[in-house]
Amino acid sequence: MKPLIDVPGLDARIAAGHRTVLLDVRWALGDPHGRDHYLAEHLPGAVFVDLATELADPAVPDRGRHPLPSRVRFQETARRWGVRQGDVVVAYDDSGNMAAARLWWMLRDAGLAEVYLLDGGLGAWRAAGLPLEAGSVHPVPGDVELGSGQMPVVDAGAAAAWPQGGLLLDARAGERYRGEVEPVDPRAGHIPGAVSAPTTANVDQSGKFLAPSELRQRFESVGVQDGRPVAVYCGSGVTAAHEVAALELAGFSAALYPGSFSEWSNRADLPVATGAEPGDGAGPGGNYGQPGGSVAL
Incomplete structure (x- = not known):
């Protein structure tokens, strides 16, 4: 099952009367007004999803800024959105699916059979001249049964060792990977051995995913290849889910590091590398930040 549905496909599905749960994940780093944006306009019948409170537990240093919620809590939330057993779910946002991909990944991990991202999101729907509505939608509670563990994940220990036998991708902006800026996390740089592959390069200017062949070429250019294990992280495990979806479109599977950077x-016991190259702390691949903030070449 591919992760995307396009606007004509979704429109046709709705017109045919096929039950479809639409979930609006309007969230972006630094923008706390997702619900306001949703209330102003959204796809007809779409239910608002609050990423910070419904797709994550409260931030704690040893789990990151957006820890995954428990299966029980996530199931209660999905039922509150009106999701029933056997439903088709379509998630979208207004930022190239950078936020909606978190929900896509979580529902896939929970074992939902059919969950899709609306390619191009709200912008593509609007550009097609299709109707939008304002206000809040309050669905009848659903009865969906969610599991867990259907998508591969790695923890900090596995991420540390991953570059020795596989490819670890850093999905954040290049300047954060290189350690030039760090707007939210306590140390700047990247996990030693990780390769920069910003999520923003997965989409075109309209926010639609690149064609599978283009995505495959993109990922092959940073070292992804058949048979080579791939894991992905970002700042807090949100946009890394977008990279997992893009890799799937390109024909690759990847594990997610939910805690991410x-x-x-x-964690003061874990080193941080800086610079443009992956580096392992022992050669020319970038500086190696030691615990406490000192930098050794």
């Missing part, structure tokens, strides 16, 4: 950089 927000967890890693809070």
